[in-house]
Structure formats: C-alpha cells, structure tokens
Amino acid sequence: MTNGSFRRLESKSGIYLVIFLGILVLALFYFLWLQPLIKVSDRLDRQIAGLELDNEKQKRLTPVYLKLENREFPTVAEALVVPERGSLPEVEIASIIPFMRKLALDAGMIMESVNPQLATLESTPGYLAVDVDMRGNYLAFREFIFAVARLPYFNGIETINIRQVGRTADDKRVQMKVWLSIG
Numbered sequence: 775m776t777n778g779s780f781r782r783l784e785s786k787s788g789i790y791l792v793i794f795l796g797i798l799v800l801a802l803f804y805f806l807w808l809q810p811l812i813k814v815s816d817r818l819d820r821q822i823a824g825l826e827l828d829n830e831k832q833k834r835l836t837p838v839y840l841k842l843e844n845r846e847f848p849t850v851a852e853a854l855v856v857p858e859r860g861s862l863p864e865v866e867i868a869s870i871i872p873f874m875r876k877l878a879l880d881a882g883m884i885m886e887s888v889n890p891q892l893a894t895l896e897s898t899p900g901y902l903a904v905d906v907d908m909r910g911n912y913l914a915f916r917e918f919i920f921a922v923a924r925l926p927y928f929n930g931i932e933t934i935n936i937r938q939v940g941r942t943a944d945d946k947r948v949q950m951k952v953w954l955s956i957g
Contacts, residue, residue, distance in 0.1 A: 874904065889907075890904045901955060903951055903953055905949070919931075928955075934950045
C-alpha cells in the first residue's frame, strides 16, 4: 500500500512538474522572445507614423516650394540702397537725438530715449555709440533699421534687445546700440 500511494504521489508530482515546466517555458518564451519583438514593433510603428507625417508635410509644401522656386527675387544690391559712406561732423552730434526720434516716428515706433554715449569718442576715436530705446512692433522696427542703415554715417549695430511688454504683438520694447562714424 505504501508502494501504491508512493506511485500516485509520484505521478501527481510528475504532472505538477510538467505543468510547472510548461508554464516556465511559456513565461521564458514570452519575456525573452515575444516582449522584445513587441517593443521593436512599437518602435517601428512610431517611426512609420513619423515618416508618414513627414511625407504628408512634403506633399503639402511641394506647391509652395514650386511657387517660390519660380519666383524672381531681387538681389541684395537691388533690395537695399546703400548710400555712399561718410561721417557725421562733430558739430552735428546734437542733431542725432531729434533725427533718430523722427526716423522712429516715420517707421511707426514710439521713441522712449536716444542717448549718445560721448565717452565712446574717447575710447574709439571717430565712432560714437548711441543707445536707442523704443516701443512698437516688428514691422515698424524693421523699417526703422532700414532707415538707420541708409544713413551715410551708419557704422553698425552692436546689440539689439527685444522684449514683450504687453499682451498684443505690437507691445514690444526694443533697446539697441548703434555705432555712427564721426568726422
């Protein structure tokens, strides 16, 4: 009897062992084979979706690109008229302030302050730095820069700082340092 119950116990434990080994094989198959394949498949699906989105963008932008490609654009020399360079006489330095205010007003900007930095004449002889502080929008600022660039004594812009000061697009504060040739 002990021998028979031992065989029943042995056959039950064999069945449990086979079930346990089967579950173990299935778990290993899932974690070592299927799960990495699923991750790779998901990554490839994301790449495909990104490429399809890029393809759709390219299809939409093709007509715009073709229009721009066939359009005639002026060259830089035709677009900007650059005057012959000269220098501002030292006696006219005081006229810079009202002149810059007029340029800003003509461009549509509101001039806050114009400060010629006379100390720069000592450190860089022949050149004067002018700090300009104004308010307005980008298009008006663009017109102001073009107007300043047309000055025969304009030498360059060192810094431009633009900040949003209000809620609308027209509420920008622009601070810049302009260099002028003085002679």
